[in-house]
Amino acid sequence: MHLSRLTTVALAAVVALAACGTDSGAGSGGPITLTVSLFGNFGYKNLYAQYEKDHPNVKIQERTAAYNDHHRDLATHLAAGSGAGDIEGIDTGFIAQMRERGNLFVDLGQQRQPEYLDWKWKASLTKDGKQIAYGTDVGGLAMCYRRDLFEKAGVPFERDQVSAAWGGGWDKYLQFGREYAKKAPAGSAFFDGGGQLFNAVIGQAPVGYYSEDNTIVVGTNPEVRAAWDLSVQAIQSNLSAKLIGSSQEWNNGFAKSQFATIACPAWMMTKIKDQSKDAAGKWDVAAVPGGGGNWGGSYLAIPKQGKHIDEAKALAAWLTAPEQQARVFTEQGNLPSIPALYDRPEIAQFKSDFFNNAPVGQLFTAAAKQLKPQYQGPRAGDIQTTIRDGLVRIEQGKQSPEDSWKQTVGDVNRLAK
Incomplete structure (x- = not known):
């Protein structure tokens, strides 16, 4: 079972549009640093290296905190209007709380809806139909x-x-x-x-x-x-x-x-x-x-207070794209939230040496x-x-x-x- 050509093209359009855009924080055209704020290990270290190689104008800085500290800090930064990362990780247990503050996050649009597990997509959808986050994984x-x-x-x-x-x-x-x-x-x-x-x-x-x-x-x-x-x-x-x-x-x-x-x-x-x-x-x-x-299972969201919103959208879309979700699973174990991946041999037949x-x-x-x-x-x-x-x-x-x-x-x- 493979992603439809339409879905793949739609994702490519999202990434390309975001990558080509400019925002108020990128005016000089010089290198920018995107901050990704997470709790625990999302398995992105190797992905960051690849993305920076393909995008010489972007440097990625990950900052991590304990689960409760991270979500408390995110709520504080949203209320203050500053201090949040360009991209913020959100756990399933907090996505409804953040969904209620949807006006403080960038609307990521509906282009990728066909890819996702239906319930995963809806969990980060506001009452007025704005998508505040891309799902990263699920926790079966x-x-x-x-x-x-x-x-x-x-x-x-x-x-x-x-x-x-x-x-x-x-x-x-x-x-x-x-x-x-x-x-x-x-x-x-x-x-x-x-x-x-x-x-x-x-x-x-x-x-x-x-x-x-x-x-x-x-x-x-x-x-x-x-x-x-x-x-x-x-x-x-x-x-x-x-x-x-x-x-x-x-x-x-x-x-x-x-x-x-x-x-x-x-x-x-x-x-x-x-x-x-x-x-x-x-x-x-x-x-x-x-x-x-x-x-559990998590999401990536983009606070509106960021200075590099277009670049953050491009990175978030890429990190959660099918190929990257598949790679994170085989390298780290986080199960994709894109069901078309489940029947791919490299996913369905994957065995872990670490786990005997x-x-x-x-x-x-x-x-x-x-x-x-x-x-x-x-x-x-x-x-x-x-x-x-x-x-x-x-x-x-x-x-x-x-x-x-x-x-x-x-x-x-x-x-x-």
Whole structure:
């Protein structure tokens, strides 16, 4: 399955038009620097080098920050009217919030709509039909695990055996974890942290934090409470390494083999490779308990406050074009948000040496094809953080599960005010 000639020509027209344009910040005609503000590793390092080689007049400077810091800073810069990057990365959890501020972003037009997963395109579309961002990737779920640690603990470690052992759902996953814990290598917990486990479980629910009328339903949605209760059960079974996702301690946890499994949307493979370089071949990828689900996926947007808007549009269009999305997947693991790529042999048949030759192309494209997206409201990212903080209080022994649940629901409800 290949992109239609019409779609490819339309994209070329977008890039060419943007590249030929001038803006108020490029008046001298001299070299310009484009700032790309991201959270984590989007897999663009090699792409930047290629783009700069093909565009000698452009230099690219990437600046990265922690997930929550990045999105908080972006909101601050938008409110102040200055300080944002020429291109800004936005996570799925924050795209609705930024969509409501669509007047502060450049309208990228509708030319590329036919390329994208329908739900991915619509998620960054404003109510008045303006497209504020290009999708970069989607986060279909799997489970990454340390096969060497499994083997040392005397539990099944071959990919098919592992998938079968917990394929029946999250209760089976916890049962597997309790067996692992009996003979786990010293210093190794079964999974990284309650917040990350919760994200995977709730990512499989048809309804998460919001109803489609933007009403927060955390306190009334039984799926949220079920995901919370399962995460609490896992914590109370001493299966958690008690690490907060994206923290420095969490990063160090990979290298120190402090956990044996991690809920693994496609983009997580990049983080694993970045933080556990000495564990190549020791990691593997199995099916996620319960099957399917989504966690994350990102976008590139262009704030209107930038001084090089036309050049930024050209770069954003190029970074998210089909060939570049395909390259990022094979180099880093971020799954494209352009479904025509899923049947290309280099994607569908791709295997990762780092992950013990796991058929990650097959695993993640199958997950993406089956994905039924969950509606994301304006404060979804903040709600995710609030729930994580509630689980951290339990992990740290600061609150009982029920007291933490009550505080979490109250904290979430205040976000709506």
